[in-house]
Each structure stands twice: as structure tokens, then as C-alpha cells.
Amino acid sequence: MTERTTGSQPTGIFLYGVVPADVEPTADAKGVGDQGQPVSVVPYGDIAALVSEVSLDQPLGKPDDLRTYQQLLDGTATVAPVLPVRFGTVLADRDAVTELLTRHHDAFVAALGELEGLVEYAVRGRYHDQVVLAEVVADNPEVTSLREQIVGQSEDATMNLRVRLGEMVSQAVEEKRNADTRRMVETLEPFAERVVTLPPSHESDAANVAALVRSDARDEFDTAVEKLADEWSERAVVRLLGPLAPYDFVTLQETGG
């Protein structure tokens, strides 16, 4: 791919991630943006950046853009280590990308080395609300008592009581989430290089965890997740997403140095 500006439209270079120099995108790989320009690499030394041209007069961030970004990185992660670059990073031109790779070559090489042979999985548990709320009621006599005070009265009259009840229930669910998250982490740790806990994204979340797993341990990890899912099947749905690029295991911060 050669550098060019299409007519008068300003363009930039969207940066997806950094990979070892021997990685090449497949010929049909299309990038973000309405036009979906081909994905190419900007190589430097032992590394390369996955990039595509984007038009600068159209904002990015549509659902399809996010999906495209994720699919490219996840697909790459199954064949080679990849350092995802934060979604939305656009450089002026390919020279700017080369400059970036030059400046941080050794740090990128080291980070890629640490990710060799590893993929990320996200494991997310979501409570069956009815079951978990029933547990909360059963465990907390005060919740039952508040329910009884509220029942049959107008919403306005019970505002304070309902806020108190809700806070109590919310805290009880949070305690369950903490306990279940610990349980998930303990269950998965033996089958992963690293496990990190992510913040809940929904009030019904039972656990939200990311794990860095050796490619040759993927089956064992899958089995461990399935076992946990069986164990929790009455009260939560457990979902396994991946293999993913290591979004939650990249700590590099470009300092501008």
C-alpha cells in the first residue's frame, strides 16, 4: 500500500496494535470507517504496526468500527502476540507510525515477548436476579421486615423505606458479587498465567474477570470455566469470551519521552 491523499479529503492512519515484524494481515482484512480501507503493516526493526487509512472528516466509534477493531486484534492474537493500541488512536501519516515504533522499539519488543503464546479470555457471570434476590431476602430478616412495611402503600409514602431497602439489597448483592468473584478467580488461577478482576458493568454482575492463558492450556481453562458454570447454573449464567487480544494485560503507557 502506498501513501496518498485521496482528493481533498484529509486522511490519517488508524493504529490497531503492535505485532512482531513477521505478521501480515490477510488480503481481505478491512479497517474501520465507512469505507473500510485495507489493513496494512508499518514495519520497523523487529516489530510492525497494524494500520489502515481513515478519513478524518468522519468521526469513528460506530458499533461496526468497534467490532472491526476487535475482530482484527482478536484474530491476530490467535496466531501471534499483539499489543492492542487504544481504540481511536490516529496518527498523521505512516511516518508518524514509524517514528512511534522507532522510539519505543525495545519496550514493544519486550512487551510482545511477554505475551508470546498467550491469549486473553474474559469470563463474565450474570446473576439470575430472581434467584439471587430471593437469597438476599432469605439471608436478611431486615429486608423481609422492610418489605412488609412497604407492601400495599403508595410509592410516595414509602420513598425513604424503599431507598433503605434498595441500599440494603444492593449491598447484599455486592457482597455476593465479591464472594463469587473471589471464587471465580480461585477457580481459574491454576489454569492461567494471570487473572485480573474487572469492575462490574451491570448491577446483576456476579463476576467479571480476565485471564491470560497459555495457548496449550486453553482446553483445561475451558473445562474449568465450564465446571464453574455448572456449579453456578442455578443462580448465574457464566459466559466465556475469547480468545481475545490481551486488552486487559497491556500496561505500557507511551510517555512521549
Add this chain to the structure above:
Amino acid sequence: MTLQQAGQQGPLNGGGSGSATLADVVETVLDKGVVIDAQVNVGVIGIELINIDARIVIASVDTYLRFADAVNRLELPQQQAGLSDLTGGGGKGKMLDKAAEILDDIGTGSREREKR
């Protein structure tokens, strides 16, 4: 590349609802990855991310009231079975409203947001 790439799911319970939704994609990729300093980012413009504001604030009065409603609508086992047919899904539905709202926002609201 296939559409399934990111959403591959093991044979866990949850069945058809297990594939990667847009909410999954947002949660998986947004605000992650290497941060490149603005110095090099001569060309960064016009990036308008959807839905960062769609993330849920976990503790708020709204949340408490939703929890209270859900618990109040809860049909406990010892209560009359006949009622649960009518109202059994109510609490859960309420609790899940927010998730549906978010998906709607993300799915259909993005263009609107982008125009702001």
C-alpha cells in the same frame, strides 16, 4: 476474519444468549490498550466514542429503587403460586430494563450521538 471471532463461546449454560453482544464488545475493548501520547498524535481528531456514558453507575438512588422494586415484586416460594404467573417476571424485567436500554442506546443511538 469472521464475525464470530470475538464472540466464540464455550458450551456453557446460557444458550443462544451467549454470543458477543455490542455491550460485550464495548466492555471488552473500550478504554483498553496502549495509550499513545498526544505528541505524536498529530492527526487525532473527530473520534467520537459512543456509549461511554452508557456504563452503569453501580450505587445510586435509582439503583436502590430498582433493587427495592425488584425485591418487592419478588414472588417467594412460600407465597401463592397463582400470582407468580402474572408477576413473576416483573422484578427481573425491571432489573434488566437497564441492560436493554443500553443496548438500544448503543445500537440505535450512535448516529444521534455522533451528530451532537
